[in-house]
Amino acid sequence: MAGFEENFQLLHTEQLDRFVVAKRDLPRGEQILLEEPLVTGPYWDADVSCLSCLRDSCSTCSKCGKAPLCYDCSEHDTTECDFFRETTALDKHFLYNHFNVITPVRCLLLYRKNRDLFDEMMRMESHVEERRGSEIWQIHDKYVVTPLLEAGILDSLNDGELEVTGELIQRICGILDVNTFEIRGDVDSSQSGSNLARGLYPKTSLMVHNCVPNTLLSIDGVGNLRVFTSAPGTFERQTHLRQGKYFTCYCRRCKDPTELGTHLSSIKCTECDEGLCSFYPSEPRWECNKCRKLLKREYVNEVMCAARSEIMECVRDLERVIGKHSRTLNPHHSLVLEAKQTLVGELKHSCLATLDPGTVPKQVLRRKFELCEELLEVVRMLEPGISRLTGIAMYEYHVALVDLSRRNFDTTEIKSSELLQNLIRAENELKQAIGMLLFEHPTTPEGQLTKRAMQELKELREEIAEVRAMIEDENLDRQSQYRNRRTNGNGNSNSSSYKKKFSKRR
Numbered sequence: 001m002a003g004f005e006e007n008f009q010l011l012h013t014e015q016l017d018r019f020v021v022a023k024r025d026l027p028r029g030e031q032i033l034l035e036e037p038l039v040t041g042p043y044w045d046a047d048v049s050c051l052s053c054l055r056d057s058c059s060t061c062s063k064c065g066k067a068p069l070c071y072d073c074s075e076h077d078t079t080e081c082d083f084f085r086e087t088t089a090l091d092k093h094f095l096y097n098h099f100n101v102i103t104p105v106r107c108l109l110l111y112r113k114n115r116d117l118f119d120e121m122m123r124m125e126s127h128v129e130e131r132r133g134s135e136i137w138q139i140h141d142k143y144v145v146t147p148l149l150e151a152g153i154l155d156s157l158n159d160g161e162l163e164v165t166g167e168l169i170q171r172i173c174g175i176l177d178v179n180t181f182e183i184r185g186d187v188d189s190s191q192s193g194s195n196l197a198r199g200l201y202p203k204t205s206l207m208v209h210n211c212v213p214n215t216l217l218s219i220d221g222v223g224n225l226r227v228f229t230s231a232p233g234t235f236e237r238q239t240h241l242r243q244g245k246y247f248t249c250y251c252r253r254c255k256d257p258t259e260l261g262t263h264l265s266s267i268k269c270t271e272c273d274e275g276l277c278s279f280y281p282s283e284p285r286w287e288c289n290k291c292r293k294l295l296k297r298e299y300v301n302e303v304m305c306a307a308r309s310e311i312m313e314c315v316r317d318l319e320r321v322i323g324k325h326s327r328t329l330n331p332h333h334s335l336v337l338e339a340k341q342t343l344v345g346e347l348k349h350s351c352l353a354t355l356d357p358g359t360v361p362k363q364v365l366r367r368k369f370e371l372c373e374e375l376l377e378v379v380r381m382l383e384p385g386i387s388r389l390t391g392i393a394m395y396e397y398h399v400a401l402v403d404l405s406r407r408n409f410d411t412t413e414i415k416s417s418e419l420l421q422n423l424i425r426a427e428n429e430l431k432q433a434i435g436m437l438l439f440e441h442p443t444t445p446e447g448q449l450t451k452r453a454m455q456e457l458k459e460l461r462e463e464i465a466e467v468r469a470m471i472e473d474e475n476l477d478r479q480s481q482y483r484n485r486r487t488n489g490n491g492n493s494n495s496s497s498y499k500k501k502f503s504k505r506r
Contacts, residue, residue, distance in 0.1 A: 004203055007032045017125055020206045029386060032215075033227035037199035038117050039110065040183060040223050041103030046196070048099045051076040054197050066092050068099075079113045080106065087153045098147040103198070107172045108154060111162055120202050126174030128167075140173040141166070179205040183219050184444045201225050216386045220441035228386060228439055254281065258289075262378050264334040267303060268327065269293050276330055303328055304335065311339045318343045332378060344371045344396065351403070358410070365407055369400040388446055391436030395453055398426040398433065402460065416474060420467045427464060430457050 008020040026032055042054060050057050050070035057068035064084040067076050075081065083105075084090065095102065110118035131137045145166045148154055154164040180198035204225055207215065216228045252260070257278035259265060267286075269275035275290030277300075286295040307325045314321045322339050329336055347368040354360050376393040383390050405422035408414045414422075434453050440446035 004033060008206075010206065018206055020203075029228060031226055031228050033203060033225075035201045035203050035225045035227075037183075037201055037223045037225070038121050039103065039106045040197050040199045041106050042099065043182075043196045043198050044100060044177075046099065048096050051080070051095075051102065060092070066090060066095055068095060077106075079109055083109060083112070083156075084153075086156060087151075090151060090153050094147075094151060094153075098143070100143045101148055103176060104144055104169060104172050105148070105154075107176070107200070108157060108164065108169075111157055121175065121200065122171075124175045124179050124200075124202055124205060126171045127178055128171045128174050131170070131174055136177070137170065140170060144173060145169045176200065181217065181219065181225060183223055184446075197223070199223050199225065216388065216436075216439055218439045218441060220443070226439070257281075257287075260381055262381055263330055263332050264337070264378075264382075267295070267300060267329045267333065270295065270299075307333075307335050311335055311342075314339070318346065332374075337375065337378060340371050341375060344368060344375070347371075348396075348399075357403075358407075360403075360407075362404075362407055362411070365400070365404045369397075369404045372397040372400040386436050386439065388436065388440065391433045392446065392449065394429045394433035394436070395449060398429040401426045401429070416467060416471050420464065420471060423460065423464050423467060427457070427460050430460065 007026070008022060010018060010020055012018050022032075042049060048057050048068050049055060050073050051061075051067045052069060052073035052075065055070045055072075058071055059069050061067040061069050061074075061076060061081060061084075063075065064081045066084045066087075067081065069076065084095075107118075107121060110121060148169060149166060157164050176198070179202075180200050181204065183197040183199050199219070204217070204227060207227075218226045218228065220226070257266075257280050263276055263278065266276040266278045266289075269277050269288040269291065271288065271293040272291040275288035275293065277286045277288045277293065277295045279286055279300075284297075286297065286300050287293070288295075307329055310321055311325070318339055322336060322343065325333070325336050325339070347364055350364060351357070351360050351368070372393070376390075376397045379387070379390050379393045401422055405414065405419055405426070409416070409419045430453060434450060434457065437446050437450040437453065440450060442448070442451065
């Protein structure tokens, strides 16, 4: 693998500040960057957890007497431990009561641990001026800045060159909010942690955001981030990017009011029956693609807030909510798709909870397949390259297709030839899913799914071989002049054997 300098060129503009572009053509699936985190730590507002592995905490470090640990961990970072041990005036419950300070403190301790890394971190974008006085600024002031300054634990870092002030702490909080990446799986072992972690990766953070990404990020069990080449709606997504990341995206998807033809943000026109009103960010305006009707932003916000509220609060009768907002928004609106994804989860749970898979109602299997097919179609349009989300959608689609095909064959709704075609189609989807998910580390949920999918691929190929053998016997039977063989049941023996062997599989 070529190094960072060989793959990337660092550029700067007023709009994007510092960012990188590829120096050469990069083939799909190539690992183009491997980066260790400058800092890792718990997510904002996480439960108190072990400072070594981020699993549930049940003890306190015996050396510093202040850091939460678990049964398996007897120590944490040496610099961190020494720092807390030196602050003798610090209450032993301080970190338990103010757990949100952990990651910002680790950033500040880089100054003592590695000055070059601290300087590299401080060059990262914080958007401190855009955040000043905002709600997130006030939250950080209350739960991070004030507790740290009142406790006085950072005074020992002041050395004439560095002065730890509320402004500096806010800047570091901004760097964390804008630049960190989620770490799934345990950050220091093969076991899964109970809390999500976040890591700060200065080189990876230089990559420009794009709503149709051409890279895949994968973080392993020790926090190392790998970047591979790969090839929510615009209005809400742009709002999130402005408020959370402090920039406006101008990628191909964001500049297209239809979002690459998916209409994830479009809502039904109030003037005509067939029109969809899409958001044009350059104006900005909501305009119908048929009659050119303009909708007021207040109306759009009211409709979307009502839909979001009802979808989030709905615990029963999701089908009714989906049907209702498919009419007010559109069947492919991001909020409706979110409800459909929730419904897929409920149908999947219902299938798995049934002791006998053969008793799952056919309409449940058919609806699950329809939803998986619809969701996969949209995901493929938005993430056409190597994609974690596409891989998961392909896996779920293959499961739904196999389950429905088995049931339809059991009830003689389809013949063995169509069953074979469906199983082969499911095999192809499953192979593609595995190909995309192989980039995930084994400790992550996606890594565990990959392991399960590989076993299911082996079983599916056995099933396909069984169906092929069954079809060959059926062809021989049809060619035979001895019709009594079939009437005596011998011609259906393979069919019965298949149903007995595979219809009970999940």
